[in-house]
Amino acid sequence: MSLPDRIDPRPPRRIYRWDLDKTYLQTDFDSLRDLLRTAFQKAHEKVAVPGASALIRELSEQGDSRLCIVSGSPKQMRAVLEEKLKLDGVKWDEFVLKDNVGNLLRGRFRALRGQVGYKLPAILESRVHAPVEAEEVLFGDDAEADAFIYSLFADLIAGRVDERVLSQVLEAGGVYPDDAERVRAAWKKIPVSDPVRRIFIHLDRLTPPAQFSAYGPRVVPIFNYFQAALVLLADGHLTAPQVLKIAVEMVQTAGHNIITLSNSFQDLLRRGLPLQQAAIALSQALEGPNKLLAAMRPMPDILSAFSKRLAALGTPPPPPPVQAVDYVKLIHHALPRNHKARTKPAQ
Amino acid sequence: MEAMVGTQPQPVTIAFDVMGTDHGPAEVVRGAAMLSLESPHIHTLLVGDRTLIDEALAETKHNGERISVQHAADFVGMDEKPGEALARKPNASVAVAARLVKEGEADALVSAGNTGAGVLACARHFQLIPGVRRAALATVYPTRSVRGAKEDPFSLILDVGATVEATADDLVTFAVMGSAYARIISKNERPKVALLSNGVEPQKGPPRVVEAHARLSEMADINFIGNVEGIDIPKGTADVIVTDGFVGNVCLKMLEGVHDTVVELAQYAYKESLRWRAGLAMLSSGIQRIKDITDWNQYGGAPILGFDKIFIKAHGRSKSRAIANAGKVAAKVVANNLGHAIREGLKK
Numbered sequence: 001m002s003l004p005d006r007i008d009p010r011p012p013r014r015i016y017r018w019d020l021d022k023t024y025l026q027t028d029f030d031s032l033r034d035l036l037r038t039a040f041q042k043a044h045e046k047v048a049v050p051g052a053s054a055l056i057r058e059l060s061e062q063g064d065s066r067l068c069i070v071s072g073s074p075k076q077m078r079a080v081l082e083e084k085l086k087l088d089g090v091k092w093d094e095f096v097l098k099d100n101v102g103n104l105l106r107g108r109f110r111a112l113r114g115q116v117g118y119k120l121p122a123i124l125e126s127r128v129h130a131p132v133e134a135e136e137v138l139f140g141d142d143a144e145a146d147a148f149i150y151s152l153f154a155d156l157i158a159g160r161v162d163e164r165v166l167s168q169v170l171e172a173g174g175v176y177p178d179d180a181e182r183v184r185a186a187w188k189k190i191p192v193s194d195p196v197r198r199i200f201i202h203l204d205r206l207t208p209p210a211q212f213s214a215y216g217p218r219v220v221p222i223f224n225y226f227q228a229a230l231v232l233l234a235d236g237h238l239t240a241p242q243v244l245k246i247a248v249e250m251v252q253t254a255g256h257n258i259i260t261l262s263n264s265f266q267d268l269l270r271r272g273l274p275l276q277q278a279a280i281a282l283s284q285a286l287e288g289p290n291k292l293l294a295a296m297r298p299m300p301d302i303l304s305a306f307s308k309r310l311a312a313l314g315t316p317p318p319p320p321p322v323q324a325v326d327y328v329k330l331i332h333h334a335l336p337r338n339h340k341a342r343t344k345p346a347q
Numbered sequence: 348m349e350a351m352v353g354t355q356p357q358p359v360t361i362a363f364d365v366m367g368t369d370h371g372p373a374e375v376v377r378g379a380a381m382l383s384l385e386s387p388h389i390h391t392l393l394v395g396d397r398t399l400i401d402e403a404l405a406e407t408k409h410n411g412e413r414i415s416v417q418h419a420a421d422f423v424g425m426d427e428k429p430g431e432a433l434a435r436k437p438n439a440s441v442a443v444a445a446r447l448v449k450e451g452e453a454d455a456l457v458s459a460g461n462t463g464a465g466v467l468a469c470a471r472h473f474q475l476i477p478g479v480r481r482a483a484l485a486t487v488y489p490t491r492s493v494r495g496a497k498e499d500p501f502s503l504i505l506d507v508g509a510t511v512e513a514t515a516d517d518l519v520t521f522a523v524m525g526s527a528y529a530r531i532i533s534k535n536e537r538p539k540v541a542l543l544s545n546g547v548e549p550q551k552g553p554p555r556v557v558e559a560h561a562r563l564s565e566m567a568d569i570n571f572i573g574n575v576e577g578i579d580i581p582k583g584t585a586d587v588i589v590t591d592g593f594v595g596n597v598c599l600k601m602l603e604g605v606h607d608t609v610v611e612l613a614q615y616a617y618k619e620s621l622r623w624r625a626g627l628a629m630l631s632s633g634i635q636r637i638k639d640i641t642d643w644n645q646y647g648g649a650p651i652l653g654f655d656k657i658f659i660k661a662h663g664r665s666k667s668r669a670i671a672n673a674g675k676v677a678a679k680v681v682a683n684n685l686g687h688a689i690r691e692g693l694k695k
Contacts, residue, residue, distance in 0.1 A: 203411075206384065210405035223411040259358060259390050260412040267411035270401050308452070312417040313397055 011131045012066040012093075014237065015195075016059055017123060017150075020071035020081065022141040022204040024052045043083035049202060050254030051225030051246050053088040058242040059232070060091060066130075068094040070122045072115065072144070075099055096122050110174045113336035115145040116152075117175035123153050124186035136196045137237065139228070142207040142221070145334035147199065151215045151325055154196035156187050165327055172331040197235055200228045209271065214330055217320040220273070226250055227264050234278040240285035243278075247302065262305035269310065272319040279306050356388040359678040362453035363670070365395030366422030366440040367460030369663045372396065373403040375459060378670025380409035385671065387413070389678045392453045394419050394444040417452075419443040422460065425663060429463030433471075441465050445472040448656045455657035455677040457648060459665040465658060466509055466651055473654035476686060478693035482653035483521045484509040484592070484660065485528065488602055490583025495535030502583055503529050504543075505652065506592040507599045513591035515558035518542065519566075520693065522559070524652040525587035526569055527688035532679060533586070537570040541585035543594060544574040559589075568695050648673030655686055 021027040021038075026047045028034035059065060067090070073081060075097040085092060098118055103111040111117055127136075136154075140146020152169065155161045166187075170180045199219045201212060209221040222228050229243045250256040268275055283303050361382075365375045372395055379391040390413045393400050397418040404414065421436035423429065433442055441458050445468040448456045458465045466484065475482065485505035493500050505525050510517055522540050529538035542560055544552035549560050551574060563571040575584050580598060590598070616623040648661035648669070657680050661673040 206408050206410060208406050208408050209411075213405075256412075257358065259360065259415075263390065263412050263415045266415050270397070270416060271405075309415055312415070314418045317397075317401070 012064055012134050014059075014062065014065040015068060015127075015130055015134050015136045016056070016065060017068045017070065017126075017136065017138040018056070019140045019146055020069060020073060022049075022143045023139050023146070023202050024048055024056075024069075025084070039077070041080070043080050043087055046080075046084045048084075048088055049204075049225065050256065051229070051250045053090055054246045054249040055225045055229055055232075056090050058229075058238055058246060061242065062237075066093040066134075067091065068096075068123075068126050070094075070096045070119055070126075072098050072118065074101065076101070094126055096126075108176055111176060111179070114174055115336070116149055116170070116173035116334050117179040119145075119149045120153060120175075121179055121182035121186060123149075124156070124183060124190065127153075127157060128186050128189045130195075132191045132193050132195075134195060137232070137235075138196065138199045139202070140199070141202040141204045142212075143204055144336075147201050147212050147215050147219050148327070148330055148334040150196070150199040151219060152327055154194075154199070154218065155325060155327075157190050157192065158194040158196070159192040160324070161327065169327050169331055172328070173334055197237075198231060200231070213320065214323075215325055216323050217272070220268075220271075223267065224250070224256070224260075224264055226256070226261055227268055230265060230268060230275055230278055231273060233281060234273070234275055240278075240281040243282060244285055258302050258305050261302050262309045265306050266309035266313065269313060270317060272317045274316070274319060276310065276316065279303075279310060282306070357682055358388050358390060359455070359681050360390040360392055360453040361674045361677045361681075362392040362394055362417075362444040362447050362456045363674070364422075364441040364444045364456065364458035364460050364465070365393050365400055366419070367424055367458075367464075368665065369425070369459075370666060372399045374665070374667055375670050376400055376403035377407050377667035378665070379414060379674065380404065380407040381667055381671040382674045383410040383413040384408065386675060386678065389413070389674060390415070391674065392417060392444075392447060394447065395422065395440045396420070417443060417447060423464040425461050427461060427464070429461060429467045432461070433464055433467055439464070439468075442468045442471070445469050445658075449473060454681040455659065457659045457661055457670070457673045457677050459648075459661035459663055459670060459673070462508070462660055462663075465660055469651060469654050469656070469658045473656045473658070475653055476655055476689055476693070478690070479520050479524070479653040481510040481513065481517050481520075482651050483517075483524060484595075484649065484651055485525060486599055486649040488580070488599075490581055492583030494538070494583070494586050495529075495533035497534050499533040499535070500583075501533070502580070502586055502588060504580070504588045504590065504595055504598065506590065507595035507649075508592045509651065510592045512593070513555065515555045515562065518555060518559035518589055518591070519562050520653070522563055522569055522571070522587070522589045523566075523692040524689050525589060527685060527692050528650060528652060528680070529587050531683040531685055531688065532676065535586055538586035539570050539572045539584075540587045540589065541572050541575040541579070543580075543588050543590040543598070544576065546576065547574045549573065555591075566695065568692060648676055650676075650680065650685075652685075652689070657681055657685065 018024055026049055027038055029038055069092050078097055138150040140150055201221045203221050203223050212219050212221050220231055226247055229246045232238045233243045363375055363379050365372045379393055382389055392415050394417045397416055400416050419438055419440040421439040423432040423439045441460055441464050444456050447453050449472040483506035485503050486507050487501040487503050489500050490502050503525050505521050526538050526540050529535050542556055544556050550557055617627055648659040651658040657677055659673050659677040
């Protein structure tokens with residue numbers, strides 16, 4: 001367990017946990033060539049997913065939050081990754097990287113690619129030190145096991161998963177005994193509470209969203225970070241002007257436009273996310289003191305497009321049902337995929 | 348030449364009538380999903396039953412940034428009479444989609460549903476281009492020859508059913524529209540245009556064909572090669588063949604019938620005799636090539652020409668690949684401003 005990277009004496013009200021590769025950074029490692037290129041990239045050559053850094057900066061504006069990064073990248077990349085985050089203006093509180101050299105030297109080959117035995121103890125140990133009332137929002141991607149691990153983390157600390165199921169999952173996930181022991185030890189130290197509000201899964205591989213429905217409505221697959229910002233506005237983590245700032249950045253720097261943003265909005269509505277109030281808040285943000293934003297075309301047009309997309313659906317769909325997650329059944333989602341499975345397009 | 352902004356093609360939105368096809372809404376949704384992955388500049392507006400669309404979309408790999416949905420409660424079935432059905436169902440998906448194109452929410456319409464309902468919905472919502480009296484339903488068919496920069500094996504024939512009795516004026520208009528379409532889609536700068544008749548001589552055929560022949564011969568901007576006969580259709584003698592909707596439809600159905608019969612004969616031969624089977628096996632690569640060329644899934648859809656907005660009619664049996672390709676054809680027609688090309692052609 002690494003020490004916190006930033007000392008903030010105030011207890012955090014909110015904790016935002018981020019993965020890096022394919023979640024924050026646009027990374028290709030589906031082939032050996034991609035892997036090598038990624039390993040030797042300099043900080044300025046690395047590219048963040050559009051809107052990710054803006055979202056992190058806006059979330060940190062609240063001042064009483066913590067940014068905890070747990071990445072599967074090797075520890076040897078710490079310097080270049082930290083430099084990249086600094087270039088993007090991202091300030092972090094914890095930054096955990098994987099000890100792949102250690103795993104290799106100790107002959108722990110399953111741990112090289114396994115995610116459950118790495119990320120689950122890391123985020124549980126981080127939670128041990130958090131105030132019981134601190135809410136959590138987690139960000140991952142569809143390339144590996146993030147939806148599974150984050151959901152299991154949430155349900156473990158909420159007391160919805162028992163020791164028997166945890167043992168079955170750790171065994172089926174090929175977790176080494178010492179890592180399994182770390183999971184159990186940290187879990188026992190955490191008071192029972194239900195702090196995880198959302199788990200965002202960036203659809204880097206464009207996995208069909210229905211593949212995450214087994215995790216319930218807490219997991220929200222997203223095509224871009226404007227979608228995450230809209231949900232976080234509805235959840236009270238961001239204000240409407242902050243969402244507009246993120247949208248403006250995505251329009252100005254990443255080629256997004258009135259169509260992609262309004263389609264992104266409607267996509268969430270069709271999946272049953274209650275964003276009607278968020279849309280009203282965005283409209284109101286363009287009035288009064290935020291005239292500067294209104295002047296920044298094409299925001300007014302985008303909001304008008306939102307109204308049309310909303311009307312196009314007729315009656316809003318019901319929210320997806322909350323359900324218990326069957327982790328034993330879903331463990332195959334968390335197992336490392338072979339090269340063929342990784343490169344095969346999802347149906 | 349595809350319209351470009353810098354190095355990026357202009358964004359285009361295509362409305363898809365999702366309902367009323369032979370393979371059901373999910374197949375159209377899969378086609379649109381495919382398009383969202385393959386063509387970043389094409390946005391799709393799926394019109395139909397929202398619940399069915401969302402169910403299909405959630406299970407299909409797609410890019411949600413490039414797809415939106417417009418709910419439409421009704422649809423026109425394949426076996427319904429278009430006029431009656433649209434009167435009873437003003438919110439049928441094809442009518443809603445046509446209205447959205449008219450209102451500028453989308454740039455073109457693609458439908459694999461009831462052809463008559465599609466044409467009628469367009470007639471109600473779109474305007475005919477000045478100088479066009481009747482719209483024409485065109486279709487492409489495979490030929491022995493290739494044409495244009497893309498070495499396109501397909502020729503265009505129009506009209507195949509929209510205007511049963513065409514006048515000489517109509518035939519000339521069809522020639523201008525077909526020529527413009529072939530120029531854009533096949534990248535064929537000077538497409539060869541011919542009138543379908545019962546002989547190659549200028550005086551052969553009914554009076555309207557003879558009159559159209561005389562007028563087309565004087566139009567310098569049309570590469571008019573005169574009359575062709577039925578035998579010239581599969582040969583690919585012309586790139587664009589002009590006829591009225593009655594004759595065109597008979598030709599189209601006959602071409603489809605011949606294709607189906609050849610396939611059935613090959614299947615019969617395969618089952619009937621070991622020697623024939625061996626022969627077919629030896630020809631398998633050639634047969635595959637012919638199948639590839641004649642596979643209508645590859646060319647997507649055929650246009651209704653003459654309206655100020657674009658309507659691409661995909662085959663009712665279209666699978667996802669054909670739907671995606673129909674969307675690409677529609678986007679290409681929009682990007683190259685077919686309406687402008689037709690208007691310019693008719694002025695001359």
